[in-house]
Amino acid sequence: MGGGFGVSTTSVLGGVVKRREDPALIRGTGLYVDDLQLPGMLHVAFVRSPYAHARVVSVDASDAEAMDGVRAVYTAADVAHLGDLVTQVAVGKLRPLLAGDKVNHLGEAVAMVVADSRYGARDAADAVDVEYDPLDPVIDLKEAASDAALVHEDMESNVLLAWEGGPWGDEEAIAATQQTIADAKGRDDTVSVSIEAVNQRLLPMPMEPRSVVADWNVGYGRFTVHSSTQIAHALAGGIAQTFGLSLTDVRCIAPEVGGGFGCKLNVYNDEILVCFASQQLGRPVKFTETRRDAAGSTIHGRGWVATATITGTADGQILGYELDGIADMGAYSQNFTVAIPFLGLFVGAGQYTFPTHWKVACVHTHTMTTDAYRGAGRPEAAYYLERAIDAFAREIGVDPAEVRRKNFIPADSFPGAATHIGFPMDTGDYETNLDALLETAGYEDLKAERDRLRAEGRLVGLGLATYVEVCGFGPSALVDLGFSWAAYKIPSGFSGSGLVRVQADGTASVIIGTGPTGQGHQTTWAQIVSNQLGIPVENIRVSHGDTAESPLGIGTFGSRSAAVDGSATYEAANKVRAKAADLAAHLLEASADDIVFADGGAHVAGSPDQQVSWSDIATLAYQPHRLPEGMEGGLEAHAVFSPGNATWPFGSHLALVEVDGDTGDVKLLRYIAMDDCGNVINPMIVDGQIHGGLAQGIGQAMFEDGDYEADGNLLKWSFVEYPLPTSADLPSFELHRTVTPTDINPLGVKGIGEAGTIGSAQTVVNAVVDALSPLGVTHVDMPLRPKRVWAAIQAAKTNGSVS
Amino acid sequence: MYPRSFEYVSPGSLDEATSVLASTEGAKVLAGGMSLLPLMKLRLFSPDVLVDIGRIPGLSSIEDRGDHLAIGAMVSHAATASDSSIAEHAAALATAASWTGDVQVRNQGTTCGSIAHADIAADQPSAALALGATMVAASAGGVREIAASDFFVDTLTTALGPGEILTEVRIPKQGGASAYEKLGRRGGHTDYAVAGAAVWLDVSDGAVSSARVALTGVGAKPTLAEGVAEALIGTDGSDAAIAEASERALEGVTVLDDLFGTVEYKAHLAKVMTRRALQQAVAAAT
């Protein structure tokens, strides 16, 4: 396992530190939002639409209101003065807090019941009588894009916008790219291969259902809101914005958060509504999703249909790539909704040099909102590109590894390399990474083994895919493209923050603006600070997620925390170190330039036996009368890190599968990954992120399907109908890495949260298509459930081939 | 989710339980609760009264009664799956029980409960059918026996009356061999069955002398595939004979689709699973 870590393993950076988070979590003493019980706390249940599209004729809550323990039932009219749900990228129809005269997706909240108990709230919600007049829903993406029927009758089109490049935003350059590709297609010596594929809708399904407790204290004039969110500061700002309060009047706390994967990267109507109820009733109010709520009313991910076309010559030189797709936004836009395909556009041409025309239209349908789900636009982009390259390689009969290698952006293009839309990339060495994978995996031997088994009639396949992702958001200047958090009263773009405080006893408190949901920030950040100060990791406590104490941060998503907030904390630690050197110099009567930090304290270079401890240094700092003239007391520093770019991790993945031709059952035999996320702070945590990411990509490839029925019904209300991969369905993963540090942050780290997901779905599908290729199968849509794989085999047997 | 309110009764004897059932409209028997409680939590089903038979003595054992094995109402899937006499005389049921749910579900849920619930995708009903089980139903009016072939009436519907409790499933000790095969929703043997087949057969003098085949997950209820048995009896049980007989698996069955299988696919799977189960049973019987 593992390669070099890029930084010295004798340093605390690059070494394994057991997680500081774990003792509470393995003892069951970690506090999640639903664990919270406040005096007088009330509970919420929602009345939700059973229709995808209907007029709300009437809402009769009289029976519910008469029930014991019911405190209030609220409908749209009660909250109309609060406006629509506060939304960052406000393109398209915004979500009403409660549906008024129309419902636009199954599960849309129509009324909110507040009662003494969660059981009682559910009873009362069931007693609310809503009369609906059902309308035909728009569900199919192509139909939606055609505007044959409008999702919202007051909008002119279902199509909100299309993300298009080539060079982004330059119509002439885009047209020129299209012409170049058209010319290539017109040549006699080129082959074009197209795949039309569905990248199905997924339900994020973190194990912790979302939960929020709002507590309005009229005396303090302040909300205290506990929420299972990835973005506590944005939530606080969104609440402040909605209720006309200042940022100091709202305190949001994200305690332990049980997974998020992007779905907790939203301000939700329920979060606003429990605040409203708490203010109205003067009591703390809790809403905890049931899994059924989570399935229908927490954001979904993916949901694209597109055609991907590769044009190239028989030797594997690719001369053009086209993607023409439609992405499902659902009925309402929320936090990032229409921006998700934009992230795909960034990496639309992957690691490759060929001319690319990429276009994805964003459309409303009568379904739940889509937004960021692990990878967010990048898995979709990588899926289409890598499926199409694989199909092209098969068509021309050239090894898929060779085709990729031939078209990579060469390593010597860095620095200075840019994506197909002209966005600069930090560092990359794609060929080295791919070669390392092939060598480590024994690619040639695996191919020989596959061919031997295939000759015995077994359906064995090898799948290869490579990826580059954009993450570590940054750059701060995205704010100038309109991507700020201003809707949540946060004017900043994509910067990071960290605060390091050395306490009087020499221990350190680190407070950060991230919103981890299991990524181990308390450990990784302690390593960063320990590395800079020499204070042992066990003497450093990292906290986050409380807007009253943590510096402004935009939370955890897009594999950005280590690269951006980690770098801020690194810089804050350096500021503390500089001041501590002055203090130590004063104590040791030496020059600050000669101070060395080691062994939990400081000494003058060459005189390690005369050591002052961090406690000595901090004690001095907090006794300002002892300080030399002009020096301020205290020993803490805050830093805001402004990344100059995003980061661009990459990797290559290989899967080995066997298909049971009688049943279509797919068995994933081996999964080998070679990822490059730059420097690695804690290899144990990085590997863990990849494991989980792989499971979600493989989950999409093989098991998960969140698509709606044609009538707008969602038949996936629970894990019975929406199976997640279990321990019994996955192999152990074989992880390796190359290390190409980034130059845009001082840690050289790129981010690893989403890599596994971005790289894996197409790897598995490529493997299964490879297994079935002797039968003439060229494509099977995800998820590769046995029924689909079997149907593809049957169609191939019947028709000779199938796509 | 949270169930609606109900009245809870925990009788100390079978007589008490049947008398409550007889006198209470809308009462439902609770055993392991693995099928019933999720439906109640989702409020898809909300009985007024639950009669918990979990504290009635004498319902938790698997007894060898000479000519049959008796599985009591509170015997868990785990107990059925690990019992040596079930393994010897009713391998199809042992396998089906071991592939039911997951460890916790197998610890809590009961074989009789699964059979009484009669979910078409559940594993043990078809095993009971193939093994020619007899269901013992108790009510205030007495005890009656119901042949497995008469027991499964429709989707989630059995021959049990509203006042009856399935107190015991009897599996005849009939020699021969049995087997169960399925394809689960996540592939392999995981989760509920997309389709499955339970078979029992006997071989004498090199020929299949008797056979029963029952299908899981295909039609509206666990169904005997009589055509397969008919075609197989008298053959040598060779792979060719099995393959030919398995082609008749769907005679008289109306195949229903669901999220995990189209009609065409399930029809095909039923044949494949029948073939595979028969091959195992023939191998075990000879």
Place this chain on the structure above:
Amino acid sequence: MHVSLTVNGQRAVTDVEPRTLLVHLLREELGLTGTHVGCDTSYCGACTVILDGKTVKSCTMLAVQAQGAEVTTIEGLAANGDLHPVQEGFWERHGLQCGFCTPGMIMSAVGLLSENGSPSEGEIRHGLEGNLCRCTGYHNIVRAVEYAAAKMRGEEPPAPEWEEGSA
């Protein structure tokens, strides 16, 4: 209704509605919030506790069904404060990330190892099938259980897969 049971060695007596699920009795009546609720349908296993020696899903059991039972929750696992080998394994081998599934996963692993002290990887994977985890891909959960199994057999656990740092 009146329910009395023993939870983590202590007697608990309480009155609940018949419809109260065992998990809500544990979490809301007894304040034992380490046992979590992750689904409606008895699939995710976050609510797993050990009841009379067997792992069960406490969200699919009425509190009244547990009358007289002995229940062990995650809070009762660390005897005298010392971590159970399974808890230790999860910490040592990074068997958790967000921690939400972890209490249930640990209880299932304890149940598994009580029946099979030397499980193969396949047996571990099948033994934990009733506990969903969305973070770890199960890879390190398997390693954690292998670690615990070795410790409980009095053997040296397998070495970790990562290079040991100096930190």
